[in-house]
Amino acid sequence: VKVIVVDDMVLVREGVIRILRDHGIEVAASAGSAESVLALVAAHDPDVAILDIRMPPTFTDEGLRAAAQVRAAAPRTAVLVLSQYLDVAYAVQLLREAPERVGYLLKDRIMELTTLTDALRRLAEGETVIDPTIVTRVLGRRRENDSLAALTPRELDVLGLVAEGLSNRAIAQRLNVNERTVESHTTQVFLKLGLEPSLEMHRRVLAVLSYLRVNN
Amino acid sequence: VLLRGLCDTSQVGRRTQGAWIADVVAVGAAMVVVVSVGTQPFLGTASGSGTTPALRMTWAATTAAAALVAAAVLVRRPPQCTGAGLVAAVLVAPGLALHVGVAPWIKVVAIAISASLALVIATFVARLFEDRSRATRIGWAVLASATLVSVAAHALLRDPFREIRCAPYCLENPLLVTSAQGWVHATDRVLAVVTLGWCALTVASVARSKSSIWSRGGAALATVAATGVAVVELTTPGASMWSGASPTAAALAPAALSGSFALATVPHIQVWRTRLNARQLAAALAESVSRDGVANHLRLVVRHPSIRLLFPTGPEVYLDADGEPTVRNPTMATTTITRGEAQLALIEHDEAARARLGAALNPAVTIAVENERLRALAAAEVAELRASRRRIVERADDTRYRLERDLHDGAQQRLLLLGMELSRMATRVDDPGRERYRDAIGHTQLALAELRALVHEGRPPVLDELGLVEALRTLAETAPVPLVIETAGPAGRAPPAVERAVYGLARSMIADGHAAGASKVRVHLCERAGIFTVAVGHDASSEFDPIDAEDRVGAVGGAFDVVHGPTWTECTASFP
Numbered sequence: 001v002k003v004i005v006v007d008d009m010v011l012v013r014e015g016v017i018r019i020l021r022d023h024g025i026e027v028a029a030s031a032g033s034a035e036s037v038l039a040l041v042a043a044h045d046p047d048v049a050i051l052d053i054r055m056p057p058t059f060t061d062e063g064l065r066a067a068a069q070v071r072a073a074a075p076r077t078a079v080l081v082l083s084q085y086l087d088v089a090y091a092v093q094l095l096r097e098a099p100e101r102v103g104y105l106l107k108d109r110i111m112e113l114t115t116l117t118d119a120l121r122r123l124a125e126g127e128t129v130i131d132p133t134i135v136t137r138v139l140g141r142r143r144e145n146d147s148l149a150a151l152t153p154r155e156l157d158v159l160g161l162v163a164e165g166l167s168n169r170a171i172a173q174r175l176n177v178n179e180r181t182v183e184s185h186t187t188q189v190f191l192k193l194g195l196e197p198s199l200e201m202h203r204r205v206l207a208v209l210s211y212l213r214v215n216n
Numbered sequence: 217v218l219l220r221g222l223c224d225t226s227q228v229g230r231r232t233q234g235a236w237i238a239d240v241v242a243v244g245a246a247m248v249v250v251v252s253v254g255t256q257p258f259l260g261t262a263s264g265s266g267t268t269p270a271l272r273m274t275w276a277a278t279t280a281a282a283a284l285v286a287a288a289v290l291v292r293r294p295p296q297c298t299g300a301g302l303v304a305a306v307l308v309a310p311g312l313a314l315h316v317g318v319a320p321w322i323k324v325v326a327i328a329i330s331a332s333l334a335l336v337i338a339t340f341v342a343r344l345f346e347d348r349s350r351a352t353r354i355g356w357a358v359l360a361s362a363t364l365v366s367v368a369a370h371a372l373l374r375d376p377f378r379e380i381r382c383a384p385y386c387l388e389n390p391l392l393v394t395s396a397q398g399w400v401h402a403t404d405r406v407l408a409v410v411t412l413g414w415c416a417l418t419v420a421s422v423a424r425s426k427s428s429i430w431s432r433g434g435a436a437l438a439t440v441a442a443t444g445v446a447v448v449e450l451t452t453p454g455a456s457m458w459s460g461a462s463p464t465a466a467a468l469a470p471a472a473l474s475g476s477f478a479l480a481t482v483p484h485i486q487v488w489r490t491r492l493n494a495r496q497l498a499a500a501l502a503e504s505v506s507r508d509g510v511a512n513h514l515r516l517v518v519r520h521p522s523i524r525l526l527f528p529t530g531p532e533v534y535l536d537a538d539g540e541p542t543v544r545n546p547t548m549a550t551t552t553i554t555r556g557e558a559q560l561a562l563i564e565h566d567e568a569a570r571a572r573l574g575a576a577l578n579p580a581v582t583i584a585v586e587n588e589r590l591r592a593l594a595a596a597e598v599a600e601l602r603a604s605r606r607r608i609v610e611r612a613d614d615t616r617y618r619l620e621r622d623l624h625d626g627a628q629q630r631l632l633l634l635g636m637e638l639s640r641m642a643t644r645v646d647d648p649g650r651e652r653y654r655d656a657i658g659h660t661q662l663a664l665a666e667l668r669a670l671v672h673e674g675r676p677p678v679l680d681e682l683g684l685v686e687a688l689r690t691l692a693e694t695a696p697v698p699l700v701i702e703t704a705g706p707a708g709r710a711p712p713a714v715e716r717a718v719y720g721l722a723r724s725m726i727a728d729g730h731a732a733g734a735s736k737v738r739v740h741l742c743e744r745a746g747i748f749t750v751a752v753g754h755d756a757s758s759e760f761d762p763i764d765a766e767d768r769v770g771a772v773g774g775a776f777d778v779v780h781g782p783t784w785t786e787c788t789a790s791f792p
Contacts, residue, residue, distance in 0.1 A: 111635030144698040
């Protein structure tokens with residue numbers, strides 16, 4: 001997997017590069033601001049661009065905007081946004097602006113090598129990645145009329161994994177079940193929640209996250 | 217003019233064109249009354265005998281004028297005058313018809329006219345003094361009625377045919393009730409005495425008040441003239457100037473008496489009008505709590521739109537009626553309103569309006585100006601306090617924001633580096649040691665999570681970047697009670713300080729609802745007609761006292777209210 005790393009904090013950027021190289025991931029280039037991202041992508045054609053969400057000049061959501069630009073300019077390059085924000089709002093915004101092959105991980109994950117490398121691999125394979133902590137948060141939210149109460153525990157598991165961006169095949173592997181079983185579970189869950197069941201994989205992540213976020 | 221003045225209860229300065237026409241008509245009518253009464257003997261003399269068409273026309277004009285006065289009173293419609301004015305009008309109208317062709321019962325009508333006019337006068341006079349004591353009021357009413365009655369009696373009892381030297385000017389008196397020559401002399405004297413008394417009263421009151429030299433001179437002249445007539449009348453037994461041998465004296469006596477009476481009345485009318493204006497202005501000012509009320513009233517009274525009130529707070533430093541700082545227009549003239557040494561206000565006006573403005577200023581205006589000055593000072597102080605409160609909140613926010621940024625850029629980065637190094641080292645050691653590294657990494661992650669919670673708690677980045685609704689949804693993810701978010705109206709962004717205030721309110725209501733055992737917390741956001749209203753409530757009873765939220769709402773100029781219901785608690789905040 002070939003990546004580029006863009007982060008304005010030098011020490012963290014160097015640390016991430018070191019840790020990725022330790023694990024045989026090729027870091028083609030790195031930068032300290034969002035402005036040079038497109039040029040780097042064009043020059044190195046990476047599998048994944050790793051972007052910090054907060055970068056100069058405004059230190060708000062430059063990373064999200066750069067992600068959308070990269071996805072639009074280079075469809076082959078996936079984008080992983082590293083964020084210090086737990087808010088689903090940012091993940092939803094990212095998915096809205098760049099629905100395919102994007103990832104949103106908490107920055108803390110850079111100390112969990114397997115999670116990070118796993119996410120890079122999944123992105124390179126064309127999946128979507130949403131941080132499990134965020135999914136847990138939004139799933140565990142208190143609801144006034146809990147529509148999730150109608151789901152079985154297994155269906156809840158499936159819902160959570162769908163929200164994390166896993167494909168049906170990946171969910172089947174994770175849960176050690178048949179892929180067709182997962183398909184029937186997802187259909188059930190979507191029916192129960194009143195969501196469009198036939199959404200393709202990327203769209204359904206956004207649909208589920210938006211649903212969990214807004215529905216009371 | 218007297219009746220018009222007395223009945224003028226219209227708001228000072230709101231005279232319509234119609235009112236001015238009514239004034240002119242009343243003045244004209246009163247002049248016709250005076251002129252026709254005054255010329256009566258000479259008209260008779262000129263024609264030589266009996267009732268002439270000219271005389272009839274004079275009397276018709278007199279009655280018409282009286283009717284017009286009554287009508288003017290009616291048109292003005294002050295409640296206290298309406299009844300009396302109506303009576304006068306009803307009685308005068310047939311009198312007018314009857315004067316043109318003399319009928320035998322004309323005398324009845326004449327008596328009725330006199331009685332009704334006496335009634336009207338008495339009502340007006342009583343009304344004039346309505347803010348005085350009851351005794352004063354009755355006294356003045358009696359005096360006025362007595363004057364009128366004696367004038368009327370004089371007219372009704374005088375029989376010109378009984379005059380000693382009737383021939384040159386003997387006239388038919390259409391008002392004659394009974395021919396009682398003895399009574400005529402008595403009424404002559406009464407008239408002289410009443411006029412003298414009236415003049416004396418005027419002199420006394422003019423001497424007490426700060427009247428102009430013209431008023432004083434007029435009153436003195438009237439008194440001298442009335443005294444002359446009274447002395448002659450009282451010291452000539454069995455006869456009077458009116459019916460004496462000299463036609464000059466006969467013409468002079470009524471002229472002197474009516475002239476004296478009129479001269480003596482002028483200062484009173486001036487005083488009454490001033491008092492009436494002051495009273496009406498005071499009433500209008502009491503009614504009007506609108507801002508800039510004094511300047512508005514002065515603009516209307518003076519009929520000049522240039523008038524502006526400035527309240528000095530220092531050398532060349534002024535506040536307007538709203539308490540906003542303002543500057544003087546150097547091209548405008550000014551009039552200063554002071555109380556003692558203190559300069560209360562500066563009235564900025566066009567030079568042309570100076571005279572009329574000066575006349576409109578009185579103690580009531582000064583009091584109103586002083587009130588308005590206090591209001592302006594208070595408003596300025598409130599504005600300053602509000603600005604200061606906003607600055608305090610903003611400074612606290614900024615300090616906190618900077619602290620967060622520093623933490624983020626510093627401590628968080630170090631912790632991330634520490635975690636990364638630990639994880640790199642973990643891969644290089646054997647299984648037993650690796651477990652300890654895993655623990656250390658776990659602690660590092662916890663430290664990061666706690667740091668994040670601390671940094672983002674009060675002012676989460678999502679609030680600044682994505683807005684209140686997104687921030688509330690994020691808040692709902694970790695809220696211990698369900699948070700229901702409802703929005704109505706356009707979903708635009710509110711100013712950051714307002715969003716922070718609402719967010720803080722929602723957070724404290726969630727904490728309170730959780731503690732009080734509420735099953736949900738509801739946030740309702742509504743923007744309508746430029747007013748952003750927020751209602752945050754939960755379905756439990758509590759003694760919630762959100763001082764912090766209240767401060768924040770107040771600091772951005774919002775209104776805050778909290779209601780403690782038996783099974784619910786709700787806070788509302790609205791922002792212009």
